[in-house]
Amino acid sequence: DGIVWNMKAYPKVSELKSVKWLNGGFVAVGSVSRVNDKVFRYGVVITSKDGTSWEDKDSGIDEDLWDVAWDGSQYLAVAPMLWADMEILTGTENESLPRSFTHSDDSSMWFGRRDKNSIGMFSVTWDGSRFVSVGRDGRISSTADGYSWKAEASIVSTHLHDIEWLDDKLVSVGFEGCILVKKLDRRNTGKTSAKDSVPPEFLFCTPGFDSKNVAVDKVIRISFSETVIKGDSFSQITLKNSKNSSVAVSITLENDTLVVKPAKKLSYGSTYTVVVPKGAVKDTAGNPLKNSVTFKFHTVIDK
Structure with a gap:
């Protein structure tokens, strides 16, 4: 009812960053940073059908995961790598460097990958035609296939912490009360639509x-x-x-x-x-x- 809450714990996980209802189930992402007094880091993906019983999945990534989205055929989760030097990470495609996102077709097997345009992302959403992600220093990137990322133009340099999509708008929020709103242009998709009568705001x-x-x-x-x-x-x-x-x-x-x-x-x-x-x-x-x-x-x- 949104008033009375039951506390559940998942002791294997140090921190959970995000939970979404996707494709008929809950998917939560986060990180483990300490086990038996040994400090290390790797991404966590856990899934549940009812929000009570959860299953561990191999995230395929050694970085903290912050958000996850679903496009109708695959899941995609992003890792901002807060500890890392952005200039080094975005200046090379060296495969020995950490992975910046992970994806899965069925939520059971996840595969970590790296693309310089996906680095530093806090949040991700699906806008009906592509994944759109936001993150450090106002970075915005997108990918239609879940593999190859494209850097998008941004008008801010402050961190963007979350992004959501509804109908024809993307809304992102971030540091210092920043709110970005983007109206999506679907007029060239081949679909018939009514004449645009909404003025710019x-x-x-x-x-x-x-x-x-x-x-x-x-x-x-x-x-x-x-x-x-x-x-x-x-x-x-x-x-x-x-x-x-x-x-x-x-x-x-x-x-x-x-x-x-x-x-x-x-x-x-x-x-x-x-x-x-x-x-x-x-x-x-x-x-x-x-x-x-x-x-x-x-x-x-x-x-």
Whole structure:
């Protein structure tokens, strides 16, 4: 009933990170780091039909597992390798280095593998056509077959801890209250769909609302829920100083992100205001931004 809980323990496991109901059963992943006072590390996969009786599976991987997903034909679990040097891991395909993910067709036999674009991932989900994973330093990667990974563009550098998919949206959350939302474009899949009438929505901006100690050479980014193009009031986007005077900027669009780059360094210890009027951007179906976006930030005081 969600109110009264029964405590169960699985003594072989040091820590469980995630549990999912997948393909008619529970699958939990985690790690073992100590047995009989001997310290070592390996990934754990346990499964259960009822949540009470659990079975150990050979994970095929020597790293802590943090999350697991199912695509209808195979399971896939990811390992962030928190202890490791990211530059070393992503700079080589040396097979002697640790494996970064493991997969299984039936949850009983798992096979660990490594791909430099799958390294450092905390969470994974299936979005209807591919696995999408998020992790360290804002990394986002995807794989359609569960083997070959592709690095995806990311607009943040903070850790992303979880990702979920529902209908046409991917939502990821992370450090410092970061929330990313991506609207998936299914219009080129060959399936018949209704005309898109949903306008783009403002998601977040960097610097954030009323941010302090912002670098004077900071590039401003405003992200929306889908890819946007120039709208009727695009030329009215402004960056103003504390005297309400416009600051010279270049404004470009990068997929779902509006990029505002000041022509020169901003003043130290000053307040700036960004204004994106309604209709300044629109989605590729022509739906304009309904509400204006206005936010302030404060630059660092020169020492």
